[in-house]
Amino acid sequence: MSVNRRDFMRMAAVGLAGAAPAAEARADADSRISDAWMGMLTDLTLCVGCRKCEWACRDANQLPEPKPIDAYDDKTILEQRRRPDALNLTVVNQYDASAGGGSSAYVKSQCMHCFEPACASACLVGAYRKTAQGPVVYDTSACIGCRYCLVACPFEMPAYTYNSAMQPVVKKCMLCFERIIEGKTPACASICPVEAITFGKRSELLQLARKKIESDPQRYVDHVYGEHEAGGTCWLYIAGRPFEELGFPSNVDTTPYAERTAQFLSTVPFIQTIWPAVLMGAYAFSQRRETLAH
Amino acid sequence: MMNHTLNAAAAAIPLHRSRSARAGYRATVRAWVTPFNVWAVVIIAAGLPITYARFTQGLASVTNLTDASPWGLWIGFDVLCGVALAAGGFVMASAVHLFGLHDYKPLVRPAILTGFLGYFFVVIGLMYDLGRPWRLPYPLFYSPGVTSVMFEVALCVALYLTVQFIEFCPAVFEWLGWRSARQWAVRLTIGASAFGVILSTLHQSALGALFLIAPGKVHPLWYSPHIPILFFISAVAAGMSMVIVESTLSHRAFPVQTAGHDITEMDRLVLGLGKAAAVVLMTYFALKCLALAHGRHWHLLLTPYGAWWLVEMLGFVLLPCVMFTTAVRKSRAGWARWAAVVTVCGIVLNRLNVSIITYRWNAPDRYVPNWREIIISLMIVTLGLLSFRWIVTRMAVLRDDLSDAALLRPPTRFSDGAMTS
Ligand code: SF4
Numbered sequence: 001m002s003v004n005r006r007d008f009m010r011m012a013a014v015g016l017a018g019a020a021p022a023a024e025a026r027a028d029a030d031s032r033i034s035d036a037w038m039g040m041l042t043d044l045t046l047c048v049g050c051r052k053c054e055w056a057c058r059d060a061n062q063l064p065e066p067k068p069i070d071a072y073d074d075k076t077i078l079e080q081r082r083r084p085d086a087l088n089l090t091v092v093n094q095y096d097a098s099a100g101g102g103s104s105a106y107v108k109s110q111c112m113h114c115f116e117p118a119c120a121s122a123c124l125v126g127a128y129r130k131t132a133q134g135p136v137v138y139d140t141s142a143c144i145g146c147r148y149c150l151v152a153c154p155f156e157m158p159a160y161t162y163n164s165a166m167q168p169v170v171k172k173c174m175l176c177f178e179r180i181i182e183g184k185t186p187a188c189a190s191i192c193p194v195e196a197i198t199f200g201k202r203s204e205l206l207q208l209a210r211k212k213i214e215s216d217p218q219r220y221v222d223h224v225y226g227e228h229e230a231g232g233t234c235w236l237y238i239a240g241r242p243f244e245e246l247g248f249p250s251n252v253d254t255t256p257y258a259e260r261t262a263q264f265l266s267t268v269p270f271i272q273t274i275w276p277a278v279l280m281g282a283y284a285f286s287q288r289r290e291t292l293a294h
Numbered sequence: 295m296m297n298h299t300l301n302a303a304a305a306a307i308p309l310h311r312s313r314s315a316r317a318g319y320r321a322t323v324r325a326w327v328t329p330f331n332v333w334a335v336v337i338i339a340a341g342l343p344i345t346y347a348r349f350t351q352g353l354a355s356v357t358n359l360t361d362a363s364p365w366g367l368w369i370g371f372d373v374l375c376g377v378a379l380a381a382g383g384f385v386m387a388s389a390v391h392l393f394g395l396h397d398y399k400p401l402v403r404p405a406i407l408t409g410f411l412g413y414f415f416v417v418i419g420l421m422y423d424l425g426r427p428w429r430l431p432y433p434l435f436y437s438p439g440v441t442s443v444m445f446e447v448a449l450c451v452a453l454y455l456t457v458q459f460i461e462f463c464p465a466v467f468e469w470l471g472w473r474s475a476r477q478w479a480v481r482l483t484i485g486a487s488a489f490g491v492i493l494s495t496l497h498q499s500a501l502g503a504l505f506l507i508a509p510g511k512v513h514p515l516w517y518s519p520h521i522p523i524l525f526f527i528s529a530v531a532a533g534m535s536m537v538i539v540e541s542t543l544s545h546r547a548f549p550v551q552t553a554g555h556d557i558t559e560m561d562r563l564v565l566g567l568g569k570a571a572a573v574v575l576m577t578y579f580a581l582k583c584l585a586l587a588h589g590r591h592w593h594l595l596l597t598p599y600g601a602w603w604l605v606e607m608l609g610f611v612l613l614p615c616v617m618f619t620t621a622v623r624k625s626r627a628g629w630a631r632w633a634a635v636v637t638v639c640g641i642v643l644n645r646l647n648v649s650i651i652t653y654r655w656n657a658p659d660r661y662v663p664n665w666r667e668i669i670i671s672l673m674i675v676t677l678g679l680l681s682f683r684w685i686v687t688r689m690a691v692l693r694d695d696l697s698d699a700a701l702l703r704p705p706t707r708f709s710d711g712a713m714t715s
């Protein structure tokens with residue numbers, strides 16, 4: 001993404017050379033980050049793949065078809081590659097040891113709670129909201145079920161209840177927003193037996209992640225996933241292997257995805273003002289030509 | 295034709311016991327059993343139970359949509375292709391009403407009708423696809439999400455559907471014999487055409503812009519920051535080509551309606567449109583190459599997806615462009631008609647490539663439409679064709695406007711004397 005490219009688009013869409021520089025909004029990206037935002041840090045080197053967080057999540061969100069906690073001891077499911085769905089807002093996947101040795105890694109995935117969520121910018125009824133506390137929450141009351149948010153999310157996190165005829169909804173992790181409001185810790189973080197998931201202020205978690213990496217560079221790759229991905233996310237990860245090997249999308253932008261479409265929408269006023277002038281000019285011209293012809 | 299059918303059927307009812315009536319009835323049935331009618335009955339019969347399942351058991355029961363591939367055929371074909379192919383309405387209306395190309399007047403009404411029905415059935419297709427179609431007005435009247443490209447699409451399509459209805463009103467009012475209403479509607483034409491151009495520019499490009507937010511999912515050869523312009527330009531070419539295809543088919547399907555047309559004059563118009571389409575296709579081709587160069591994706595041309603991209607670009611953009619050019623140079627309207635068919639196929643291919651075929655191109659689990667989705671798409675197209683036939687066999691769409699004297703007559707409705715005599 002570069003200023004040039006955007007300017008090109010704007011110019012071509014509008015037919016105007018030298019349109020206003022497009023980068024105004026970019027400069028103060030950092031100022032949009034709120035210090036009040038809470039977040040999570042998942043240390044993938046600690047995760048043992050017990051799937052307790054999956055159970056806790058399903059339980060806390062009162063999702064249908066609950067399963068007893070023992071059912072989650074079944075490790076065969078780790079052989080499949082899963083993504084969050086309407087019944088499991090978070091899932092744990094196993095990544096076998098890399099060729100270079102080491103042991104299997106387990107990756108818990110769920111909504112990343114982006115700073116500037118693509119899902120929210122994509123929703124045509126504003127069903128998503130970035131709360132002051134950090135979680136990105138979704139409200140069913142206006143959702144029309146177009147599923148553009150599923151298309152938009154760069155991490156492919158939201159899911160849809162395709163099997164509901166009358167009340168289909170989007171399902172995704174809300175970072176236990178209700179619990180956070182009550183001062184409680186999100187369900188997955190509170191159940192994790194090895195404390196692989198830490199709940200706290202996003203800004204402090206980033207410091208913690210950096211400190212962990214610095215204090216044990218052998219253990220961690222030097223990358224806090226979520227620090228810059230998609231413009232920054234409230235959920236952070238650190239890991240012992242490159243994130244591409246662990247199923248994380250490696251081609252994510254470091255600028256918010258919403259900018260890509262915002263750029264297009266900013267051309268709308270140009271089209272609205274320039275087209276009528278051009279068309280009316282053409283009309284006047286053709287009228288005049290006809291008058292002269294007669 | 296259906297008119298004969300209806301006349302005969304109406305006549306047959308009170309007399310159905312007499313022998314001659316029975317013979318007439320049989321003749322009616324035979325006249326009715328055309329290949330298209332049989333197709334329509336079969337496809338609607340197949341579509342109704344699927345429709346029932348869709349609205350009682352949800353999308354999962356009839357589609358192959360997943361969380362990873364949330365958009366399938368109903369968006370990729372019914373909506374994206376439907377809107378692009380319905381662009382003829384705004385192209386022809388602006389050419390004639392704003393740019394003063396009055397020669398093309400005979401093509402305006404069929405183009406506007408095609409456009410209106412196109413958009414109307416896009417909305418019908420959307421009703422199948424939306425999780426809660428009854429909330430369709432929400433984005434406009436209850437909870438607008440103005441940061442969404444989808445919101446812009448919704449707003450423009452809603453307004454444009456209205457505009458096209460207004461543009462088509464004169465034909466409806468003529469049919470109903472409402473003279474003063476017709477005069478009033480005609481007066482709105484210029485404004486409606488201009489508004490239609492603005493709305494079309496916005497939402498044709500916005501449909502492409504929908505995918506701007508999914509750079510990691512659409513294949514880089516099809517993803518481009520310029521995708522809004524590419525969608526708009528290609529829609530113009532699609533619209534022009536659809537006008538040619540539609541007029542060609544109408545001549546075959548509705549000989550009574552088009553009896554008054556001068557064949558050489560029609561050929562001249564087709565060639566004129568072909569010339570314009572060639573220019574537009576050339577521009578489109580150049581922009582596609584520019585986008586390719588800009589993204590520095592040349593190396594991808596050597597991959598299988600690159601070959602597929604070349605098939606689309608050479609076989610369905612450059613080829614029809616050359617065909618149009620040759621047709622114009624040699625004055626062969628027939629070639630231009632074939633070029634139009636290829637262009638239409640090319641735009642359909644492009645929209646499917648962006649939304650389905652290359653969407654999540656590198657993922658292991660790919661979407662393939664369920665046969666039920668295909669049936670519903672076919673049913674919607676069929677309903678569109680049926681509506682087109684119903685309207686053109688009644689209103690002055692293909693034939694010339696009714697004169698003022700004709701307007702004083704009562705509406706023709708089921709008695710088709712005016713058309714068949
Ligand atoms: S990860 Fe996806 S669903 Fe979650 S906030 Fe970001 S864009 Fe939205």
Ligand code: SF4
Pocket residue numbers: 122123124125126127128138142143144145146147148149150170
């Ligand atoms: S599916 Fe619902 S939440 Fe998602 S973009 Fe559409 S209306 Fe918004």
